[in-house]
Amino acid sequence: MAKNSDRPLKPATRLVVSGHDTTSYYGFVNPPVYHASTVLYPTAEDQVAHRARYQYGRRGTPTTEALEGALAAIEGPNCAAVCLVPSGLNAISTAILSVVSAGDHILVTDSIYRPTRVFCDGTLKRMGVETTYYDPLIGDGIAKLMKANTRAVFVEAPGSQSFEMQDIPAIAAVAHERKARVLMDNTWATPLYYQALDKGVDLSIQAGTKYIGGHSDIMFGTISANADAAPRLKETYHSLGLCAGPDDVFLALRGLRTMGVRLAQHHRNGLAVAQWLAARPEVARVMHPALESDPGYAIWKRDFTGASGLFSIALKPTSEQKVYAFMNALTLFGMGFSWGGFESLVILFDCSEYRTATRWAPGGPTLRFHIGLEDTGDLIADLERGFAAMAAA
Numbered sequence: 001m002a003k004n005s006d007r008p009l010k011p012a013t014r015l016v017v018s019g020h021d022t023t024s025y026y027g028f029v030n031p032p033v034y035h036a037s038t039v040l041y042p043t044a045e046d047q048v049a050h051r052a053r054y055q056y057g058r059r060g061t062p063t064t065e066a067l068e069g070a071l072a073a074i075e076g077p078n079c080a081a082v083c084l085v086p087s088g089l090n091a092i093s094t095a096i097l098s099v100v101s102a103g104d105h106i107l108v109t110d111s112i113y114r115p116t117r118v119f120c121d122g123t124l125k126r127m128g129v130e131t132t133y134y135d136p137l138i139g140d141g142i143a144k145l146m147k148a149n150t151r152a153v154f155v156e157a158p159g160s161q162s163f164e165m166q167d168i169p170a171i172a173a174v175a176h177e178r179k180a181r182v183l184m185d186n187t188w189a190t191p192l193y194y195q196a197l198d199k200g201v202d203l204s205i206q207a208g209t210k211y212i213g214g215h216s217d218i219m220f221g222t223i224s225a226n227a228d229a230a231p232r233l234k235e236t237y238h239s240l241g242l243c244a245g246p247d248d249v250f251l252a253l254r255g256l257r258t259m260g261v262r263l264a265q266h267h268r269n270g271l272a273v274a275q276w277l278a279a280r281p282e283v284a285r286v287m288h289p290a291l292e293s294d295p296g297y298a299i300w301k302r303d304f305t306g307a308s309g310l311f312s313i314a315l316k317p318t319s320e321q322k323v324y325a326f327m328n329a330l331t332l333f334g335m336g337f338s339w340g341g342f343e344s345l346v347i348l349f350d351c352s353e354y355r356t357a358t359r360w361a362p363g364g365p366t367l368r369f370h371i372g373l374e375d376t377g378d379l380i381a382d383l384e385r386g387f388a389a390m391a392a393a
């Protein structure tokens with residue numbers, strides 16, 4: 001990695017220069033994609049002593065090391081380990097497994113990504129670990145829910161679908177006092193807009209499928225740990241036999257190089273469309289923490305340095321038929337799960353089906369938007385077309 005003795009490099013520069021020694025590989029800018037399992041040892045003595053720079057494909061290649069190095073540089077100085085895994089959900093389950101044992105208890109925000117809940121209520125419960133869901137707005141009130149066997153507090157900000165902000169430093173202070181780890185799903189902001197490991201988070205997770213990949217063509221996940229959490233994370237990761245495929249690792253590294261400029265554009269485009277939607281008569285509320293009117297704005301402003309392109313709206317009460325007419329009239333918004341690619345998306349969702357610690361009552365149908373890299377004038381014209389179709393339905 002490039003060094004600068006005078007001052008630490010800014011994130012934009014680290015995204016470009018980290019994770020690869022450009023004097024290696026004959027000077028080519030990018031590391032090659034190693035498709036690899038077996039590593040050959042030159043002599044019997046070397047084989048018996050496991051004496052080699054690389055041991056085995058699953059244990060790392062120059063391609064995976066390049067990406068780990070680049071991610072570590074972006075996570076900042078508190079990052080002691082990065083693990084690359086096949087999906088964001090796997091990053092979540094592996095991080096949780098690295099901090100719990102049978103008989104333990106964990107606290108998970110009610111605003112968590114839904115498949116995380118499925119993992120906690122299924123596999124984790126079967127392993128003898130109990131989960132309590134808490135109100136995302138709880139702050140240091142989390143102290144009331146801590147038990148003697150609470151090993152971890154899982155946070156996600158903003159919340160999945162509903163975008164509540166959490167006071168993570170306040171929660172982390174309580175958790176650490178009680179010797180519990182703090183895990184965060186940091187997919188929305190990425191380390192570029194939220195330096196989780198500097199704000200009390202021990203294990204920071206990203207669905208690399210989203211903004212790291214950035215092109216809707218890979219499944220990938222990352223777990224970054226501070227020095228306290230790194231040894232158990234690495235042990236769990238290796239013992240589960242995890243590794244990410246070489247082509248996805250390559251595409252993740254390629255995506256990472258442009259993540260800064262893409263995110264800046266998602267931020268601008270997302271805010272422009274959110275502001276426009278907030279002024280529409282059909283819209284009851286926009287859930288976007290970087291809007292001054294949002295209840296999470298003060299925390300976002302204090303802790304985050306940017307916003308991505310994902311937010312939700314609640315429509316005023318209307319019929320299902322009218323919502324479908326709105327969605328079906330859109331030509332620039334695809335209807336699909338996932339997000340973080342270059343394209344705009346919309347989905348209809350309903351958190352009331354599964355929240356348990358809080359009541360989800362937005363008052364009308366709720367839509368989640370991902371605002372891509374298109375021209376915002378075109379996107380707004382498309383949404384106008386949708387609202388016209390809604391009125392006519």
Ligand SMILES: *Cc1c(COP(=O)(O)O)cnc(C)c1O
Pocket residue numbers: 086087088089090113160185187188207208209210219220221338
């Ligand atoms: C998509 C997503 C995940 C899961 O990522 P996959 O790669 O799809 O498994 C986890 N957390 C959040 C917030 C997500 O949006």
